[in-house]
Amino acid sequence: MIKVAAGLIAVAAGLFFILPETFLEAPPTTEAVPNVSASFEKLASLPGAVGESSGIAVLQQKGHYLTHNDAGNKPYLYKLDEQGELVETLKLKLKNVDWEDLAQDESGNIYIADTGNNNNRRRDLAVYKVNLKNPQQVEAIQYSYEDQKKFPPSKKDQNFDSEALFWHDDNLYIITKDRGQGETAKVYQVPAQAGNHKAKLIGSYKTGKEITGADISPDGNTVALLSEERIHLFRDISSPDAFFEGDYNEIEIKGTGQTEGIAFEDNSTVIITSEGGNLYRYKL
Structure with missing residues (x-):
């Protein structure tokens, strides 16, 4: 028996050296999984005044941000630092419909x-342009969707709510939250100028999720969409008008809850808020 066992060990050892690929090669993978823990950090809890943060902007002063609450709250903008401290409250003479x-x-x-449209009935959709040096200097950019014919449309066609907006080259890009089927984000373009406009449908993308926020990187090469606990990245885009044709990648950010606001801090870093009351940073 000892001789037989020794022989088997010798054969196995020989195979190990003759066919190293069989024993040492890692199983194939189709896609690299990002190390979320190394890239992601919670910066702070949001102050009590911001109970339902729905959007975020990165201010020019390093480590300072702007946010707001959604429907049913006061028309205030809140300046915060990265420790979550409330620096200033800007009280605007506007309606916060949603x-x-x-x-x-x-x-x-x-x-x-002001684009929230849960039941797809609104006829008073608007984006307000505010100069932070004079917060009461406000311009109203009013719009309607060029392809909405009924208010509301049938349930399956209720894709005229929006919680996502970004600016580029004097245009606003409005991304819808598909309340009908929870699948397709439509992209509309509106001039960033006061007046009444028809929002032009320029494309769509099947994210399979309801989109809650958006931004474009300072260099214009990356668009980030947000849904609950997920970032949807479109890289190496040729134009914001067709960002949905860029290289697509979806990143899961577990444990962040109802993520609502996203903004680029630099070309490779985004700041995120959740309606649950937290401020996050993610290194792409």
Whole structure:
């Protein structure tokens, strides 16, 4: 028996050296899994005044942000630092029908998306342009969707709610939250100018999730959409008008809850808020 066992061990050892690939090769993978824990951090809890954060903008002063609450709350913008401390409250003379997101242009103007439309009945959709140096100086960019014919449409066609907005090159990009089938994000374009406009449908993408926030990187090469506990990245885009044709990647951020606001801090870092009351940073 001892000789037989020794022989078997010798054969196995020989096979190990003759066919190393068989024993040492790792199982094939189809996609690299990002190390979320190394890339993701909770910065702070949001102050009590911000109980339902729905949008976020990164201010020019390092480590400072702007956020707001959604429907049923006061028309206030809240300046925060990265420790979650409330720095300033800007009380605007506007209605907060259903504020859902913030965008920012190259001059530092803030765009407030009063675009929440849960039941798809609204005819008073608007984006408000605010100059932070004079918060009471407000321009109203009113719009309607060019392809909405009924208010509301049938249940399966209720895709005229939006919680996601970004600015680029004097245009606003509005991304819908598909309340009909929870599958397709439609993308509309509106001039970033006061007046009444038809929102032009320029594309769509089947994310399979309801989109709750959006932003574009400072270099214009990446668009990030947000859904609950997920980031949807479109990289190496040729134009914001067709960002949905870029290289797509979905990143899960477990434990963050009802994530609502997202904004780029730099070309490879995003800041995220949750309606549960937290402020996060993610390194892409």
